[in-house]
Amino acid sequence: MAGMTSTPALSPQTVEALVQVISGGSGTSMLPSIGIYRSGPKLESFMRACGVRMSMGSASRMPTLATAIEGVVARGDIDTLRQIIEAAANPADFIGDAARGEAVIEYLNERLIFDRMVLRKRGTKVELIDAQSNAPIVSALSNALAPINFDTVTRDLDRALASADSDPEDSVTSACSVIESVCRSIIVELDLEMPPKKDIQALYKVVRNALGLSPGDSFRDEIAEDVRSVLSGLVSCVQGVGSLRTHGGDAHGRERGFSRRIDARIARLAIHSASALALFLIETWQLKYPDLDLKDRPDPQTQPAQ
Structure with missing residues (x-):
């Protein structure tokens, strides 16, 4: 689960909200x-799909469900908890009533935020993430990736978010990979030649030139200098994230007696910077090539030689 590595601690209010959503409330309520x-058998089936065996017997639906969820929380079983919360807001259960599904997400998030968690939609699914990692730019990049086949970027972003607190060095390495993966994907989509040296700066230079993002490129007179300043900042961002990966990440291994060089703040700075740049590159590529069909093919540079 992106950004969630510690033992979960749901408040009673969140547990109650989950019970209300999953059970549908009391059958006698007005x-x-x-x-x-969900009837008793349906609740058993729901929890069984999430990896929890629950037997209703003659017991009441809602108290039995609450006890089962509290047991998952008490065990610190974060994977099962994630499955329960995400299944409670599964968009597939609200086909034909999307507004109701959105209301469920909002209802749960009003409680989850106090537990430092939040549900966010990603394409046709919902995902439970650490609220601290839910920067708007990260969510925007996730949404931009949903309809296109840049699966390597999604994996790199998920890995960066997941390890920001527990392993910031790995998170920085993955944040750098987000930019590299976006650049490599765009290069493949545009049938461009990969640079001989495939580091972040070389890859970005190819994409920057192809998309007309060089600081010296011409823009409208009234904004030319402003845009060039921002584009120069993007070059600095690429250089900074790449250098941080080299000096503070774990891409080159860790020596015996390794001591942590960076903390979660720096990891999140790298994630948000990389996400902003990656989103800008994707949006610029889509703007300049609106009719280009996405090619469902792998990066040839990653394929084994025949």
Whole structure:
């Protein structure tokens, strides 16, 4: 789960909200159901799909469900907890009533935020992430990646978010890979030649030139200098993230007695900087080539020789 590595601690309010959403509330209530009403057998099936064995017997639906969820929290089983929360807001359960699905996500997030977690939509799915990693730019990049086949970028971004707190060196390495993967993907889509040296600066230079993003490129007179200043900053961002990966990341291994050089703040700085640049490159590529069909093919540079 992106950015979630510590033992989960759901508040009673969040547990109650989950119970209301998953069970659909009391069958005798006059109030409209927040989630989807599920009978006892349906609740057993729901929890079983999440890896939790729950037997209703003659017990009441909602207290039994609450006890089962509290047991998962008490065990510190973060993977199962993630499955339960994400399944509770699964968009596939709200086909034909998307507004209700959005309301469920909002209802849960109003409680989850106090547990430092949040649900966010990614394409056709929802994902539970650490609220501290939920910067708008990261969410925007995730949404931009959803409809295109840049799967390597998605994996690099997920890995960077997941390790920001527990392993900031690895997170920085993955943040750098986000930019490299976006550049390599665009190079492949545009049938450009890979640079002989495939480091972040060389890859970015090829993409920058192809998309007309060199600081010296001409723009409208009234904004030319401003845009050139921002583009110069992008070059500095690329150089900085690349250097941080070299000096503070773990791309080149770790020596015996390794001591941490960076902390989660720096890791998140690298993630957000890399995400901003990656999103800008993707949006610029899509703007300049709106009719280009995405090619469902691998990066030839990563394929084994025949």
